[in-house]
Amino acid sequence: MQSSWEDVILAVFAPRSGKTTAVAVPAVLDAPGAVVACSNKPDLYLATAALRAAATGRRVWTFDPQRIAHAGQGWWWNPLAGRLRLDDATRLAGAFVMAVADDEHREIWGPAATELLANLLLAAHLAHGTLLDAYRWLYDESNDAPVRILRAAGHAAAADSLAGTQGLHPETRGSVYFTARAGCASLRDNDIARWVVPQPGLPEFTPERFVAGAQTLYLLSKNVAGGGAGGRADHRGPGRRRAGRGAPRRPGRPAGAAGAGRGGQHLPDRRPAAAVQPPGVALDRAGRNPPVLRPQSYAQGERVWGKAGMRELWGAATIKLIGSGADDAAFAEDISAIIGEHDVDVLSYTRGRGGGSSSTSTRRERIMPAAQVRALPKTQAVLLATGVRPALIRLLPWYEGARRAEIAAAEQQATAELVARVAGAPA
Ligand SMILES: Nc1ncnc2c1ncn2[C@@H]1O[C@H](COP(=O)(O)OP(=O)(O)OP(=O)(O)O)[C@@H](O)[C@H]1O
Ligand SMILES: [Mg+2]
Numbered sequence: 299m300q301s302s303w304e305d306v307i308l309a310v311f312a313p314r315s316g317k318t319t320a321v322a323v324p325a326v327l328d329a330p331g332a333v334v335a336c337s338n339k340p341d342l343y344l345a346t347a348a349l350r351a352a353a354t355g356r357r358v359w360t361f362d363p364q365r366i367a368h369a370g371q372g373w374w375w376n377p378l379a380g381r382l383r384l385d386d387a388t389r390l391a392g393a394f395v396m397a398v399a400d401d402e403h404r405e406i407w408g409p410a411a412t413e414l415l416a417n418l419l420l421a422a423h424l425a426h427g428t429l430l431d432a433y434r435w436l437y438d439e440s441n442d443a444p445v446r447i448l449r450a451a452g453h454a455a456a457a458d459s460l461a462g463t464q465g466l467h468p469e470t471r472g473s474v475y476f477t478a479r480a481g482c483a484s485l486r487d488n489d490i491a492r493w494v495v496p497q498p499g500l501p502e503f504t505p506e507r508f509v510a511g512a513q514t515l516y517l518l519s520k521n522v523a524g525g526g527a528g529g530r531a532d533h534r535g536p537g538r539r540r541a542g543r544g545a546p547r548r549p550g551r552p553a554g555a556a557g558a559g560r561g562g563q564h565l566p567d568r569r570p571a572a573a574v575q576p577p578g579v580a581l582d583r584a585g586r587n588p589p590v591l592r593p594q595s596y597a598q599g600e601r602v603w604g605k606a607g608m609r610e611l612w613g614a615a616t617i618k619l620i621g622s623g624a625d626d627a628a629f630a631e632d633i634s635a636i637i638g639e640h641d642v643d644v645l646s647y648t649r650g651r652g653g654g655s656s657s658t659s660t661r662r663e664r665i666m667p668a669a670q671v672r673a674l675p676k677t678q679a680v681l682l683a684t685g686v687r688p689a690l691i692r693l694l695p696w697y698e699g700a701r702r703a704e705i706a707a708a709e710q711q712a713t714a715e716l717v718a719r720v721a722g723a724p725a
Pocket of ligand 1 (some may be wrong): 311312313314315316317318319320339341594697
């Protein structure tokens, strides 16, 4: 798969239709720079991790708190370490608040919750703390320590904003805090929390060094309904019931919350479970690989990145691949309309008294009607690239490509290692 540095690739394929084998595996193996690969199954990791390590001679980092590949914890990362400004904190907070599953609740309380969380993250950073300090402050609504920390460091406006939130009417304040806590629910889980605090003996992940070298990061996570390790909080909060009363004015979503601004060769199958993916680190540009996104449907993209976020991504993607299983009638119709029309000759025959006569006329017809878009076989995809006419392409899964033997061997070896890890793991 080839593209220019400036491309953003969006692949919309139904489940089991080749996202991993025909898009993600080749993209990871062909990437000349750093790679961030998100997946909810071990397949991408198993097929590519060892080959990436061998090809780059660089470290492979694997985040696998839900034991998808039983990779174990080999490192930790404190997203609050290093340089962190208020806008960085806001982007990070936005990524957490995005994990609030209840759309309506998130719409109403999300901006205020993001502002609250950003202030707490900045305070935790200034106090040389971790995400867990900010998380604890979310359960301590009247603690004035973070306000004092912000003020002492010269962040008067952030301090005022935090003090203002703490001084809201208790019901309103409760809704704002509840929303921020729901977004951070993944941190309640020890299996996730231990990735974001120092672990003696394990190396610390540093984004700056990561993007500078051709390193690889696998973020493995699956959706878990109802919060917990999943980071999604499906339960209804008090703010939902009270949404009509005392809702704060909406200053609009922070830029980072749209998802489009998130960097990285980001390959989500679902909303990543833990919201500890590198937020806003411009991996795509620094790492010099175009980002590849692959939701299972347009509607799933909307669930993950929000309606506006998905529309933004769709607009920003210079290369779109529509694979099999576009079951949404409106989506299939849109693709059909984008592919366009062509002239077809229509032959008509008229029978008259003295014999017949025929004539030809032309009629405009859809090149690919919506039904045909929907019925695309797994082996094909519609390619929409900026500046060129739509094309119907044949997909080349890795197991039919030139490197099939090598990849199959690597996958087999990695699978055997995974099985051994599971067998050796304490029950
Ligand atoms: N090594 C292989 N040889 C032959 N067929 C394979 C191989 N690996 C996968 N397949 C088949 O290819 C199809 C596409 O698989 P792939 O995992 O790429 O789909 P996907 O879109 O990533 O699925 P998901 O939505 O579950 O992530 C599946 O039907 C799968 O069974
Ligand atoms: Mg897949």
